[in-house]
Amino acid sequence: MSIEEFPCLLPPTRGRRAGVRTIHALPQAELGTLGERIGATGAAFARDTGFQARPGELALIPGANGVAAAVLGVRTGADGGAADPFQFGGLAGSLPPGAWKIALPDGVAPATAVLGFCLGAYRMPAFGRAEASPPGKDIARLIVPAGGGAGAEVAHAIRLGRDLINTPPNLMGPAELARAARHMLNPLGARVETVKGRDLARAYPTIAHVGAGSARAPKVVIARWQGSAAGPDAPLLSLVGKGVCFDTGGYDLKQPSGMLRMKKDMGGAAVMLSLAHLILTRDLPIRLELRLGCVENSVSGEAMRPSDVVVTRSGLTVEIGNTDAEGRLVLCDLLTDACAAAPDLLIDAATLTGAARVALGPDLPALFSPDDAVAQAILEAGTAQCDPLWRLPLWDGYADWLRSPVADLNNVSAKPMAGSVTAALFLRNFVKTDVRWAHIDLYGWNDHYKPGRPEGGETPILRAVYASLLRILNVADRVSH
Numbered sequence: 116m117s118i119e120e121f122p123c124l125l126p127p128t129r130g131r132r133a134g135v136r137t138i139h140a141l142p143q144a145e146l147g148t149l150g151e152r153i154g155a156t157g158a159a160f161a162r163d164t165g166f167q168a169r170p171g172e173l174a175l176i177p178g179a180n181g182v183a184a185a186v187l188g189v190r191t192g193a194d195g196g197a198a199d200p201f202q203f204g205g206l207a208g209s210l211p212p213g214a215w216k217i218a219l220p221d222g223v224a225p226a227t228a229v230l231g232f233c234l235g236a237y238r239m240p241a242f243g244r245a246e247a248s249p250p251g252k253d254i255a256r257l258i259v260p261a262g263g264g265a266g267a268e269v270a271h272a273i274r275l276g277r278d279l280i281n282t283p284p285n286l287m288g289p290a291e292l293a294r295a296a297r298h299m300l301n302p303l304g305a306r307v308e309t310v311k312g313r314d315l316a317r318a319y320p321t322i323a324h325v326g327a328g329s330a331r332a333p334k335v336v337i338a339r340w341q342g343s344a345a346g347p348d349a350p351l352l353s354l355v356g357k358g359v360c361f362d363t364g365g366y367d368l369k370q371p372s373g374m375l376r377m378k379k380d381m382g383g384a385a386v387m388l389s390l391a392h393l394i395l396t397r398d399l400p401i402r403l404e405l406r407l408g409c410v411e412n413s414v415s416g417e418a419m420r421p422s423d424v425v426v427t428r429s430g431l432t433v434e435i436g437n438t439d440a441e442g443r444l445v446l447c448d449l450l451t452d453a454c455a456a457a458p459d460l461l462i463d464a465a466t467l468t469g470a471a472r473v474a475l476g477p478d479l480p481a482l483f484s485p486d487d488a489v490a491q492a493i494l495e496a497g498t499a500q501c502d503p504l505w506r507l508p509l510w511d512g513y514a515d516w517l518r519s520p521v522a523d524l525n526n527v528s529a530k531p532m533a534g535s536v537t538a539a540l541f542l543r544n545f546v547k548t549d550v551r552w553a554h555i556d557l558y559g560w561n562d563h564y565k566p567g568r569p570e571g572g573e574t575p576i577l578r579a580v581y582a583s584l585l586r587i588l589n590v591a592d593r594v595s596h
Contacts (some may be wrong), residue, residue: 118259118267123207123236125258129214131212133428136182138206138217140189140228145220145407152218153184161186170437171202171566173209173364182211191222191341198223199501200266203231204567212256217260225259226594232257233472234567237274239281271582273574274585275299276389280559280572284361284378285489288331290411292332292381294356296336296388296407305340305403315329318452319408321433321444324425326410328365328418333410333451338391344400350588351402352390353458355449356410357465358384365412365438366420379572380442382559383465384409386574393581398594401584406453408445412438424522429545432522440527442467443541460489460587461546462580464555470534471507471556479505480557483539489551492586497579504579506553507536514540551587555580 118124129135139152146168150158157176166174170189177186187206192198206215217228236254236464261268279287279295286294297307316323319335324511326510336358342349359380363369372539384407391405419425428448435444442465453461471481482504484490490506497503516537519525524544528537541553546552557575561568585591 116351118264120271121233121236121267123233123254123256124267125214127259127261129139129258132214134242135214135216136184136186138185138210138215140217140219140223141168142185142191142220142222144319149186153186162398169198171205173205175211185210185215186256186491189220189223191220198227199221200227200234201501201565201567202232203228204235204565206232206257207236207255211403212253212255214256214258216258225263226259226266226269229257229259229263230270233270234266234273237277237569239571240278242283242297243288252336269393269578270556272389272396272486272570275392276385276574276577277572279388280379280382280574282378287378287381288360288411289326289334289358290331292360292407292409293334293336296338296405299388299392300338300340300395300405303340303392305338305391305395307336307338310335310337310445311346318478319428319448321425321427321448322410323443324419324423325359325444327410328415329411329413330361330415331411331483331484333408336405336407336409336563338403338405340395340403341392342398342400342402344398345402349400350459350590351404351456352394352584352588353404353453353456353461354387354406355461355463356384356387356405357381357405357409357445357463359442359445360411360502362412362439362441363414365414365418365441367412370437376560378560380466381409382557382572382574383463383467386464386559386573386577389574390577390580391580393563393577394584397594398526399518399584399592400590401588403451404458405454406449408449410445412441427545431544432526434523434525436519436527440538443526443538446542447545450542454547454550458550459479460584461550462555463542463553464576466559467556468535468538470538472558474507474535475505477558477560477562478575479503480555481535482506482553483509484553485509485543486551487589491555491582493553493567496582496586497576500578502576502579504576507539509539509543510536511512513537517541559587
């Protein structure tokens with residue numbers, strides 16, 4: 116990946132040219148040193164405007180020819196917490212156009228600043244609407260500091276995921292999502308297979324059942340890759356993503372307000388695909404398998420019905436108690452398939468339940484795992500990366516809520532409680548007990564703007580899970596060396 120792919124970035128060589136202004140990143144504890152950085156007059160101006168160097172607070176310092184410099188309040192890792200990339204998220208939209216370099220304090224990695232700047236510069240694709248100006252024209256552009264390129268790699272992966280989620284559903288069906296996976300991973304050396312038609316119906320019967328109601332046939336994407344330094348005994352990571360490109364709810368039809376954002380129901384697939392892209396970009400010394408269930412849940416004479424019984428890939432039978440609980444049906448056959456390869460770690464991600472959002476809100480994905488060490492590694496990585504998750508229990512006492520009189524399982528609980536827990540318990544039936552597994556129930560959307568997080572599709576957990584992999588699989592990437 117080249118920084119030229121980001122119109123908001125400039126290569127380090129531009130820092131030696133005239134006309135480059137400086138962003139001074141200033142911890143609140145060092146506010147008294149502001150005069151040493153920008154001069155007494157500039158420091159006095161900042162004080163007079165009420166600048167207190169709160170994280171993300173920006174002061175533009177005037178000079179003879181307009182804005183001469185900028186001061187950004189930051190919280191560093193040394194302040195008692197990890198440096199948050201989103202405190203740099205407001206810069207791209209607030210700085211005057213032109214080239215800028217950044218002076219960072221100890222405790223803030225250059226990659227963190229570049230990541231936050233790029234995420235703040237993200238704009239949703241136009242989808243045919245004319246852009247106000249060409250990319251890179253009349254915008255603030257950050258000169259990438261030494262070590263900052265790693266942040267651009269992460270930002271690129273996140274941007275790819277955001278673009279997928281933000282794409283209108285008429286332009287992002289199962290075939291388009293499968294094509295996007297090929298375009299993202301093939302150039303990086305992955306072997307990408309698409310399973311469809313009769314082959315899909317035989318191998319992934321629950322996905323075929325979910326997709327039966329749509330004219331847009333389901334696809335299963337399977338990508339396999341091995342790092343350049345990974346031998347045959349390298350750890351095997353298996354990723355699984357729910358790719359429901361639009362979810363009407365099926366015959367258990369959603370209310371209009373609940374259906375409005377359902378283009379984001381492929382958010383789990385988008386996140387896993389973006390994570391795979393970052394793994395390949397960084398050339399981790401592992402073996403990787405990625406499985407995406409790409410499908411649309413629609414209504415027609417061919418659609419699945421409440422009370423249908425389907426035989427899963429594992430042989431377990433499932434009664435359809437609710438057609439709007441289709442995500443777990445998409446995942447279950449993929450999990451069975453993934454376990455057959457005996458992965459060292461299996462992680463699935465899905466926009467699975469509204470219950471998780473009721474419990475934790477939009478910003479905290481729910482983490483489930485029977486493995487305490489895996490869960491702890493992901494949680495600690497989330498804290499360190501400012502990409503948090505919250506662990507919920509796989510509570511065995513609720514397992515019998517999934518009983519069915521006509522099948523091994525019902526796809527929904529008999530109780531109107533603990534919906535995210537019972538969904539995770541359902542999935543557990545399809546994971547071998549000797550496989551280290553984590554399930555993540557995420558939202559995949561920003562309801563409103565915050566710096567670095569524009570309204571629209573989002574890829575939470577990507578940074579947390581990536582960082583946790585290095586620890587769980589005991590590998591290092593070229594950035595962490």
